Amino acid sequence: MSIIVQKFGGTSVDSASAIKRAASRVIEEKNLGHDVVVVVSAMGDTTDTLTRLAYEVTSNPQKREMDMLLSTGEQVTIALLALALQEKGVDSISFTGGQAGIQTDSIHGNAKLKSIDPDPILRELADGKVVVVAGFQGVTEAGAISTLGRGGSDTTAAALAARLGAERCDIYTDVDGVYTSDPRYIKKAAKISSLTYDDMLNLAARGAGVLHPRSVKHAKEHGVPMTVRSSLTNERGTYINHTSKRSDRYPVIGIVFQDERASITLNGEDRDRGHDRQSVIRSILAARHIECDFYKNQQETTLLIPHCDLKESLELISEKEGPIAFERLTTDCDLAKLAVIGSNIRTRRVIQGKTAQMLTRAQIDFQFIDDAPGSVTVVVKQPDMHRAAEILHTGFGLDVPEMRKIAAIH
Known part of the structure; x- marks a missing residue:
């Protein structure tokens, strides 16, 4: 059987x-x-x-x-x-x-x-x-x-x-499937009927809490179809495998977010220019399975991590010398991460520009993390997270009934 x-x-x-x-x-x-x-x-x-x-x-x-x-x-x-x-x-x-x-x-x-x-x-x-x-x-x-x-x-x-x-x-x-955003906070979020492994992996890796990225990787590597369903109803859920019924006409498939992020900013240039500070830090944290994103600004290197990993990350960075030496270290514990997720975002610069325009118009401060071809990711203050997500969800047309129909979202 x-x-x-x-x-x-x-x-x-x-x-x-x-x-x-x-x-x-x-x-x-x-x-x-x-x-x-x-x-x-x-x-x-x-x-x-x-x-x-x-x-x-x-x-x-x-x-x-x-x-x-x-x-x-x-x-x-x-x-x-x-x-x-x-x-x-x-x-x-x-x-x-x-x-x-x-x-x-x-x-x-x-x-x-x-x-x-x-x-x-x-x-x-x-x-x-x-x-x-x-x-x-x-x-x-x-x-x-x-x-x-x-x-x-x-x-x-x-x-x-x-x-x-x-x-x-x-x-x-x-919940009864994977949505275009978290339906608990984004009231016009729509359920997606089917996704490819890659789309689901992109959503999960950037903050869609319904599945963990490692689980999607296992399923993809071995070709095991997955469904996300409600334990409370018999509603059809979201089916995940190698193919999807979703149209490629619209590049954006979802807006996801993660709260309780913390940043560590290292000020000053590397003392040893033979090493790349970012690569060394990433390697040190990866050895402890700590996920991190980076964004740079002039002589600053900032990494974004889950707040629960802040103490350990600071210890790991501070005990190292040489390649990642720094003049000053500062932290910010009141941050969140948002991502505009797309399947084959061919117009990446347009998507990024539109994201910046919408957030600026709403007077929401943000920093870009340019880390993947299938997403545009920004860091905002945690109190702005849900408002920013709702603005982007609306701005990219995800709560428009016509777009739901075309994108095979119900």
Whole structure:
């Protein structure tokens, strides 16, 4: 039988009733004749609650112990979902990441997958069971529990789907698909019926929180179709594979944004001109799996990072000498990042110029990050983020009914 991997996010399993509803979704797929592997996140705000507890105990928690603590959230969910399935007469078994054969590197708090041994899952599927796997986690080569960082459950689901040769990977969440912007804040955002892997990767990498970029990369590399669907309704979601029904007539497909960004600005020229400061910093942060963007202004080098990585980034940069020496270092913790996303933006300069014009007219201060051919990205103050996103969404015609129809958006 073909294998379907389903993933349920935290809002889709945030209560006993939600877990029972998720179990019904699993059973529907099982009754269609598929083998089913389910990946789940921690219930609701469990991860945030556990993190707060850790900081009540210590102001500087070690990352290894944080992995040990945070991984318990998913373990609660897998056991409850397996019990709910058994109550409904479906044979099931729950696995932690390690029990499911998931091995990672040793970067605690933001580990990357190294390998997956499919045999433990395949043995249980052969016995007719539904296998429920804890997302967001694995084990290091030394046997320590590790976590995959933001979007870790998405990554677990896509990687398992790829390794198991699944027919499809379904991502169940609290929205019914991928939208032209976040519908919680941009009221005229429209659902997109289908996307290519590249379009979805571009959206996810720039801030569309519905999927993590690593999950899309796994799916693309192995040709596993993905769907993003609501766990609350039977609405058709967004289908993601190598092709899309979307018209190329309109270059812009979405406006995405990320809050809680921080900047680190290094003033002064490099003392050692034989090294490129930007490349050295990127390499240092990449070794710790810290994402960053750069934008330069005269003798300043500014990098933009998630606020949660600020402390570690400052430590990594300050302890290095020579190639990235600087005269003065300043930070700004009240920033956000917006991106105008396009499929084959052939008129990049026009898009960038129009973006600048609209934000300037609205008296919104911004800086450009010129980092990809498929997007125009700007940094703004966090209080301006939603207003700027709405202005760009309207300005590029994404909330016009006629454009929705032409672009195969509904």
